[in-house]
Amino acid sequence: MTATPIIEVRDLRLGWSRDAVLLESAAFDVREGEIFGILGRSASGKTTLLRVLIGLEEPLAGSIYIRGIGPPRVGAGRPPYGVMFQSGALFGSMTVGQNVALPLQRYTRLSGAAIEAMVRAKLRLVGLEEAMHQLPATLSGGMLKRAAIARAMSLEPALLFLDEPASGLDPVTAAEIDRLIATLARGLGLTVVMVTHELGTVNGIVDRCVLLDRPTKSIIAQGVPAELRASTVPSVGQFFRREPAAT
Amino acid sequence: MPPEPQVTRRPGALAFSGPLRMSDAEGLWSAMQEKAAESKERKLDFDLAGVPVVDGAVMALLVELRAELAAQGVEANFINASPLVQPLVHLYRGDAPPTAIRLPGRPSMLEVLGDAVSHLFEQLRRNSGFLGELLGSLGGVLWRPAAGNFQAVPSLAARAGADGVPIVLLLNLLLGFVMGYQSAQALQTYGANVYVAQLVGISVTRELAPLMTAIIMSGRSGASYTAELGTMGVSQEIDALRVMGFDPMQFLVLPRIIALVLVAPALTLLGDVVGVFGGAIVGVMSLDVSMQSYAGQLKATVLTSDVITGLVKSAAFAVCIALIGCQQGFSTTGAAAGVGRSTTNTVVICLFTIVVVDTLFTIVFRMLHV
Numbered sequence: 001m002t003a004t005p006i007i008e009v010r011d012l013r014l015g016w017s018r019d020a021v022l023l024e025s026a027a028f029d030v031r032e033g034e035i036f037g038i039l040g041r042s043a044s045g046k047t048t049l050l051r052v053l054i055g056l057e058e059p060l061a062g063s064i065y066i067r068g069i070g071p072p073r074v075g076a077g078r079p080p081y082g083v084m085f086q087s088g089a090l091f092g093s094m095t096v097g098q099n100v101a102l103p104l105q106r107y108t109r110l111s112g113a114a115i116e117a118m119v120r121a122k123l124r125l126v127g128l129e130e131a132m133h134q135l136p137a138t139l140s141g142g143m144l145k146r147a148a149i150a151r152a153m154s155l156e157p158a159l160l161f162l163d164e165p166a167s168g169l170d171p172v173t174a175a176e177i178d179r180l181i182a183t184l185a186r187g188l189g190l191t192v193v194m195v196t197h198e199l200g201t202v203n204g205i206v207d208r209c210v211l212l213d214r215p216t217k218s219i220i221a222q223g224v225p226a227e228l229r230a231s232t233v234p235s236v237g238q239f240f241r242r243e244p245a246a247t
Numbered sequence: 248m249p250p251e252p253q254v255t256r257r258p259g260a261l262a263f264s265g266p267l268r269m270s271d272a273e274g275l276w277s278a279m280q281e282k283a284a285e286s287k288e289r290k291l292d293f294d295l296a297g298v299p300v301v302d303g304a305v306m307a308l309l310v311e312l313r314a315e316l317a318a319q320g321v322e323a324n325f326i327n328a329s330p331l332v333q334p335l336v337h338l339y340r341g342d343a344p345p346t347a348i349r350l351p352g353r354p355s356m357l358e359v360l361g362d363a364v365s366h367l368f369e370q371l372r373r374n375s376g377f378l379g380e381l382l383g384s385l386g387g388v389l390w391r392p393a394a395g396n397f398q399a400v401p402s403l404a405a406r407a408g409a410d411g412v413p414i415v416l417l418l419n420l421l422l423g424f425v426m427g428y429q430s431a432q433a434l435q436t437y438g439a440n441v442y443v444a445q446l447v448g449i450s451v452t453r454e455l456a457p458l459m460t461a462i463i464m465s466g467r468s469g470a471s472y473t474a475e476l477g478t479m480g481v482s483q484e485i486d487a488l489r490v491m492g493f494d495p496m497q498f499l500v501l502p503r504i505i506a507l508v509l510v511a512p513a514l515t516l517l518g519d520v521v522g523v524f525g526g527a528i529v530g531v532m533s534l535d536v537s538m539q540s541y542a543g544q545l546k547a548t549v550l551t552s553d554v555i556t557g558l559v560k561s562a563a564f565a566v567c568i569a570l571i572g573c574q575q576g577f578s579t580t581g582a583a584a585g586v587g588r589s590t591t592n593t594v595v596i597c598l599f600t601i602v603v604v605d606t607l608f609t610i611v612f613r614m615l616h617v
Binding site: 051074075079085086087091092102106 | 479482483486487489490491
């Protein structure tokens with residue numbers, strides 16, 4: 001693993017207005033080839049941070065650079081990254097295969113047969129080849145997440161954003177998704193940025209992470225999960241030890 | 248038979264006795280409120296010594312009454328609870344300081360007016376943003392047609408058009424029929440039976456068929472666009488399109504507008520035919536007008552411009568319906584309830600807009616003598 005930052009976030013302020021701020025002075029780097037976790041309790045701004053990183057929302061202040069270019073902007077042609085949304089966000093009127101094929105049809109001049117072969121390969125990679133002609137509504141939660149990962153990877157991005165990939169899944173399926181993400185990331189040399197609050201995922205596959213804190217509206221810790229678990233900062237330890245907040 | 252729950256007032260306390268269960272909650276709630284209101288003391292504890300058991304529902308009411316009393320400056324504590332009852336008191340925070348009850352104040356007229364104006368401006372801002380984005384996307388497609396999602400148009404047109412044919416035919420037929428019948432008596436009085444063709448022909452082609460077809464399209468296509476796009480928005484599918492570099496206006500909205508604009512005049516034309524036929528049925532059955540006379544009168548009095556104005560109107564209605572349906576779909580928030588709310592809004596706004604646009608067209612056509 002190299003130490004080159006692929007994403008640089010500096011002095012970021014997130015929220016809806018000056019009076020409704022979610023996160024202030026956020027700064028961190030994501031290094032090439034690592035699985036980076038954005039952690040925090042509910043409503044701490046994890047998903048908003050992800051949406052800002054992928055250009056779906058604008059920050060109130062601060063800067064984001066992805067491979068030295070910033071800020072990210074959607075709708076500006078072929079995206080330099082893949083995104084998996086929490087709900088999967090597969091298009092309900094299309095089959096799984098058509099969902100995965102869509103970016104390929106849009107951005108490549110490949111023939112239909114070539115696209116189908118690539119789609120089949122992608123679905124095989126995530127263990128979902130047999131669901132190619134199924135509609136998303138017929139898939140289980142775990143299969144939806146796999147299909148969404150396959151679509152996010154269809155254009156071979158080097159950077160993958162995942163929003164709560166293991167949430168709402170049973171422990172075994174969640175572990176399978178974690179293993180799939182780790183396998184893909186290590187095998188293909190992907191950089192993965194994922195929002196999660198699943199400790200199993202954090203402990204299992206995350207290389208480094210930031211922990212967002214709702215009360216202080218800041219990043220209260222960042223580093224390797226093992227270090228953060230041993231943190232003496234009460235709210236950090238509390239999160240990693242799964243302890244309830246004092247009422 | 249278990250003893251009846253009772254509330255009695257004694258100095259500085261309300262004494263409860265008997266099992267306090269949800270089945271008796273209604274009577275208990277009125278009784279405890281009444282007894283509490285009778286007391287003028289600044290301290291009114293809840294004495295649970297005579298209570299062998301209490302369930303969560305009644306405990307919730309007791310805690311609520313305690314908070315209400317606290318808001319009036321009356322201190323109330325739970326006392327003498329048995330070891331069986333005390334855990335529930337603790338669970339419902341009856342042993343903690345009461346939670347302050349903040350009753351929402353009634354907004355003043357000025358606040359209501361301010362909210363309404365602010366809401367209106369917000370709506371205007373969103374609508375103009377939507378239109379601006381759409382025009383930008385339209386420009387993009389005109390500049391680079393390959394960017395358009397034209398392959399979606401046939402299936403959308405089939406859904407909006409072919410599937411809507413039966414209901415459009417039936418309703419326009421009935422409308423022509425009703426128009427004929429309503430005018431039959433007056434025409435008979437003046438011996439002008441054959442003019443039923445002119446009356447039905449002009450009113451159906453210029454007004455009724457475009458209007459009725461647009462109303463049907465509002466309920467079918469407009470509402471369906473909102474529900475579809477609203478659900479896509481709620482389930483992050485539109486976000487997914489954006490991050491994949493697709494322009495949702497080009498990908499979702501423009502094909503829907505094109506499909507409806509193509510389909511609406513065709514449906515209206517069908518409506519014209521069956522509406523006129525409905526009038527013919529009345530002419531033949533009730534007014535002793537032969538089919539030949541009806542057709543002759545129709546040919547002599549209904550001009551091509553009557554049909555064309557109806558078709559132009561229907562295309563304009565289609566643009567309005569598609570725009571409103573898509574705009575409402577894009578502005579949907581808040582899961583299933585939000586989708587339902589937006590769908591209702593679409594139908595209401597569409598009907599209103601159709602009537603307004605129809606009025607404007609009538610004025611303009613009148614001024615242009617068409």
